[in-house]
Amino acid sequence: xxxxxxxxxxxxxxxxxxxxxxxxxxxxxxxxxxxxxxxxxxxxxxxxxxxxxxxxxxxxxxxxxxxxxxxxxxxxxxxxxxxxxxxxxxxxxxxxxxxxxxxxxxxxxxxxxxxxxxxxxxxxxxxxxxxxxxxxxxxxxxxxxxxxxxxxxxxxxxxxxxxxxxxxxxxxxxxxxxxxxxxxxxxxxxxxxxxxxxxxxxxxxxxxxxxxxxxxxxxxxxxxxxxxxxxxxxxxxxxxxxxxxxxxxxxxxxxxxxxxxxx
Amino acid sequence: xxxxxxxxxxxxxxxxxxxxxxxxxxxxxxxxxxxxxxxxxxxxxxxxxxxxxxxxxxxxxxxxxxxxxxxxxxxxxxxxxxxxxxxxxxxxxxxxxxxxxxxxxxxxxxxxxxxxxxxxxxxxxxxxxxxxxxxxxxxxxxxxxxxxxxxxxxxxxxxxxxxxxxxxxxxxxxxxxxxxxxxxxxxxxxxxxxxxxxxxxxxxxxxxxxxxx
Numbered sequence: 484x485x486x487x488x489x490x491x492x493x494x495x496x497x498x499x500x501x502x503x504x505x506x507x508x509x510x511x512x513x514x515x516x517x518x519x520x521x522x523x524x525x526x527x528x529x530x531x532x533x534x535x536x537x538x539x540x541x542x543x544x545x546x547x548x549x550x551x552x553x554x555x556x557x558x559x560x561x562x563x564x565x566x567x568x569x570x571x572x573x574x575x576x577x578x579x580x581x582x583x584x585x586x587x588x589x590x591x592x593x594x595x596x597x598x599x600x601x602x603x604x605x606x607x608x609x610x611x612x613x614x615x616x617x618x619x620x621x622x623x624x625x626x627x628x629x630x631x632x633x634x635x636x637x638x639x640x641x642x643x644x645x646x647x648x649x650x651x652x653x654x655x656x657x658x659x660x661x662x663x664x665x666x667x668x669x670x671x672x673x674x675x676x677x678x679x680x681x682x683x684x685x686x687x688x689x690x691x692x693x694x695x696x697x698x699x700x701x702x703x704x705x706x707x708x709x710x711x712x713x714x715x716x717x718x719x720x721x722x723x724x725x726x727x728x729x730x731x732x733x734x735x736x737x738x739x740x741x742x743x744x745x746x
Numbered sequence: 747x748x749x750x751x752x753x754x755x756x757x758x759x760x761x762x763x764x765x766x767x768x769x770x771x772x773x774x775x776x777x778x779x780x781x782x783x784x785x786x787x788x789x790x791x792x793x794x795x796x797x798x799x800x801x802x803x804x805x806x807x808x809x810x811x812x813x814x815x816x817x818x819x820x821x822x823x824x825x826x827x828x829x830x831x832x833x834x835x836x837x838x839x840x841x842x843x844x845x846x847x848x849x850x851x852x853x854x855x856x857x858x859x860x861x862x863x864x865x866x867x868x869x870x871x872x873x874x875x876x877x878x879x880x881x882x883x884x885x886x887x888x889x890x891x892x893x894x895x896x897x898x899x900x901x902x903x904x905x906x907x908x909x910x911x912x913x914x915x916x917x918x919x920x921x922x923x924x925x926x927x928x929x930x931x932x933x934x935x936x937x938x939x940x941x942x943x944x945x946x947x948x949x950x951x952x953x954x955x956x957x958x959x
Contacts, residue, residue, distance in 0.1 A: 489841055512848070519849045520756045551844050559750050562910075569918050590910075597752030598847075605751075605848045609841050627774050629787060633827075634834050636791030637798070641838070644792070644799045665806050670936070674943030677800040677814065681823075681944075682952045684796035685789065692788040701784050 489606065490614045497542040499611045503716040504620035510723035511608040517727035518600050523737040524589070526730060527596045533726060534600040541607045548606055552599075559598055566591050614638070623710060636691075644684055651676060747815070747902050748839060748854050751847030754909050762852030769829050769859060776826040790827035793820075793955075798835045805936055812933055818894030819941045821862030822869035822887070823948075825958045829859040853905060861897040865890035866958075869945075883949045883956070884942045891941025892934050899930040 493500065499507065518530055538548070571586025609617060615635070622631040660672065692700075754762075777783050797820050804811040821828040833855045839845040846854050872886040903926045907919055948955045 515751075515848055516756060516759070519752065519754070519759060559752075562753070566910075569922075594752050598750055599752075601751035601847065601849060602844055605841070606844075627770070629774050629777060629783070630770070630830055630834070632787050633791045633794060633830060634837070636788060637795040637834055638838070640792050641795045641798060644795050645802075648799050648802065669806055670939055671943060673803050673805050673814070674940050674947055677803055677816070677940070678944050678947035678951065680796050680800050681793065681948065681955060684792040685952060685955050688789040688792040691792065692785060695788060 489609045490612065490617075492543050492547060492610055493613045493616075495542045495611070497540060497611065498719070499537070499541040499607060502611075502719055503710055503712045504612050504616050505623055505710055506712060506716045506720040507608065507612070508617065508620050508624065510720045511604055513727045514723055514730075515601050515604050515608075517730040518597055518604070520731050521597065521734050522593065523734050524592070525737055526734050527593065529733070530600050530730065531596060534603050537607060538603055541611055543607065543610055547610065548603060551602070551606060559594070562594060563591050566594075619709065640684070640687070640691075644680060647683060648676070648680055651679065747857070747898065748836065748846030749850045749857075749902070749906060750845075751849050754850055754853060754905070758905070758909050759849045759853060762850065762854075762856055764852070766833065766852040766855045766859075769856070769863075770833060773826045773829045786827065790824055790831060793824060794827075794831040794834055797831065798838065801835075805940070807932060807936070812936060814940060815858070815895055815898070815933075815937060816891075816941070816944075817858050817862040817898060818865040818869075818891035818937065819887070819944055821865035821894060822890050822941075822945070823955055823958065824862075825866050826863075828862040828866060829855070832859040832862055857898050857901045857905070861894040861901075864897065865894040868893060880946055880949060883945050887945030888938040888942040892938030895930075895937040896934050899927070899934065903927060903930075 502510075514533075521527060521530055567583050567587035568581050569584075569587065570590055571584035573585040574582045575585050575588065576583050612620075618626075618631055618634055622628070655672070655676070777786070780786065797816055800816055801814050804813050817828075817832060820831060824831050833851070836846055836851055836854050836858065840847055840851060868890040869886050872882045903923060907923055907926075945956065
């Protein structure tokens with residue numbers, strides 16, 4: 484599996500790229516949660532408009548998001564294919580023995596729009612700054628040091644361990660192993676393959692720890708003031724918080740969305 | 747088995763985050779009680795990456811294939827590092843591959859992580875009584891793998907069916923529940939067997955890994 488590099492366009496110069504990472508993290512995460520609050524169809528339209536506007540401001544290429552939509556959640560696909568036929572009472576049309584229902588269609592519209600909008604904002608959040616900077620921002624906002632260290636170390640070795648797996652699978656294929664049929668041998672081989680990956684990583688971790696100690700791991704001076712917030716960052720954060728509040732208020736004011744629309 | 751963004755209501759995702767914060771805080775507290783907590787971080791991190799990579803291994807189950815979850819073995823090997831490790835793995839999945847989601851990160855971490863901690867305790871039972879044998883390692887390996895994925899499946903199905911934004915009647919809901927549960931039975935069996943084989947393999951090749959991080 485190819486590792487998805489999410490910060491390949493982190494060096495562009497948009498407003499979102501220049502936004503201080505801590506403020507960006509708070510602003511976009513609050514917006515994401517506000518989006519997941521939306522249940523009114525009119526607010527869904529506003530959500531799409533806001534998402535597209537923010538994406539245009541971020542200057543990220545369209546291909547960036549299209550490539551990531553190539554692997555949509557399989558589970559979401561199942562929901563989209565099943566819900567319109569099983570949810571609700573109001574039959575819109577019949578396709579053979581299957582009845583297409585209005586409530587199911589609305590639920591699908593709701594789920595898919597929210598999913599795509601949240602996914603886009605998430606990509607903007609992690610695509611407009613180097614991943615390391617975003618993790619540092621999380622650390623500055625209170626992420627425990629153990630978690631921050633684990634994220635960075637895991638990410639550092641993910642590529643190498645992934646490449647080890649690929650080489651081992653290539654070697655297996657070259658030696659005639661075919662993974663197309665289910666058998667106890669297939670289970671054994673999968674377990675040995677997984678076990679080898681774990682053993683190699685365990686051994687490597689002992690060397691990594693020694694190397695880290697030699698380089699002063701645990702005794703590094705604490706860096707203060709790595710992130711500088713200016714008035715523009717705070718104003719941008721204020722705007723995003725207002726948008727988020729607007730979505731929540733709008734959804735409450737318009738009534739309880741889908742339920743109200745169906746009455 | 748990751749719930750994507752856009753499906754669950756805010757109270758559920760918020761409760762998921764709250765539970766994740768509590769369990770992570772407890773895990774970090776337990777880790778910090780060790781004599782030298784920093785010593786285990788590289789080991790836990792590389793094993794986190796290794797488990798993440800191992801989950802890409804597909805088992806052919808015609809006409810399709812299933813990928814390993816390994817939350818049972820992860821709990822057995824990583825102990826209190828298991829929950830942070832799963833949280834990190836799910837974060838990578840959401841950010842790099844758009845599997846799962848950012849709002850559902852907490853809920854997904856609870857679905858995968860709590861059973862891993864239960865698996866850790868199940869696997870520890872093998873140390874009671876007589877000397878550790880391959881048979882005991884295999885039996886408790888199977889149990890930790892199968893129980894962990896079984897609880898994960900049950901939590902996933904329950905959270906999903908009770909919170910999906912759709913008007914399902916009781917009959918449909920019950921049918922969906924049974925279908926999802928039955929569809930996952932082979933996965934539970936495969937996961938148990940693979941965890942058994944992996945635990946026995948590790949005991950033979952590098953038993954120190956099974957002593958925990």
